[in-house]
Each structure stands twice: as structure tokens, then as C-alpha cells.
Amino acid sequence: MSNEHTPTEPEVMEPAFWRKNGWSARVIKNEEDDGWAVEIRKQGIPEPVLISPWVMGRDKKNPKPFDAAAFATFVKTASEVLDRSARQRDQAMTKKLSIAWEGRWYEVRLELVPDEYDPHALLSAIDDAGETVAKHRVPANFKFTRDIANAWVRGGFSEP
DSSP states (O other): OOOSOOOOOOOEEETTEEEETTEEEEEEEOSSSSSEEEEEEETTOSSOSEEEEEOBOTTSSSBOOOOHHHHHHHHHHHHHHHHHHHHHHHHHHEEEEEEEETTEEEEEEEEEEOOSSSOEEEEEEEETTSOEEEEEEEETTOOOOHHHHHHHHHTTSOOO
């Protein structure tokens, strides 16, 4: 995904292709069967966000033309796919453990930073008031276990 600002392309509302607000939907031949599919793309993302079956028109041969409601539904569904994917990616990059020590709870986190040239992780502790009490840079392959998190909290959050 590009971080560069790309100007929004002009709106298009044709029977088999719509483009609006950075989203586009195109009717394509369904590779799986004899029918049609819709390919939904978001500007700046090279791959389709969603490919979904599309209905035949009245002639049972050509695709049904797009309308505003169908386009809005596809964009909403594709947005949800992107959101779900981002949440899963974030969850895969973060590990969390709750540790109790001296009457307080700490959430100890290991957040992987997937830098192409300098991959690393951030080890942090957040107290029960939501304040970050410690944060250290650690190797990307840092072993994160309950025993290690307990020892780190009990050791006063010193650099591992």
C-alpha cells in the first residue's frame, strides 16, 4: 500500500464499472463458473479488496447493471474486510500478558516492528491507570513468556 497522496480519480457510473470516493467496482467474468463477479478495489491498494459473485441480467447472459445501492453495499463490505484484516495484522504483531505485582496490575506488551532494514520489538508495561511505566526496544526475536514478563516487572522494568 502506498503512503503517497494520490489525487482522487473522477467519478464514473457506467453499467459495469463504478468509481467514487477512491473505490471502484468492476464486473468481471467469474473464473469459477459461467457467471459474473464484481471486483472491488481501493485506490492505492494494488490488489482487489474483495471479489464477489454478481447476478445475471434479465437476459440470463449479461451482467446486471450496477446501481447506487449495490455499489454502496460492496464498498461497505470491502471496508469491513480491510478493517478486519488490519485488526488481525495488529493482533498478530502484538502479544499481551497481565501481570500482578505488589497490589497493582500491569499489562506487559511486546509489539513487533516489521522494519525491512531494522526489525525489532518494543517491550512495554502499562499500569492499571493506563500509564506507560516502561518501554524498551528489544530484538525482534525476543522471547516473550509469562515467566520473563513476571521477572521484568519484579525487577523494576529494567532494560532486558
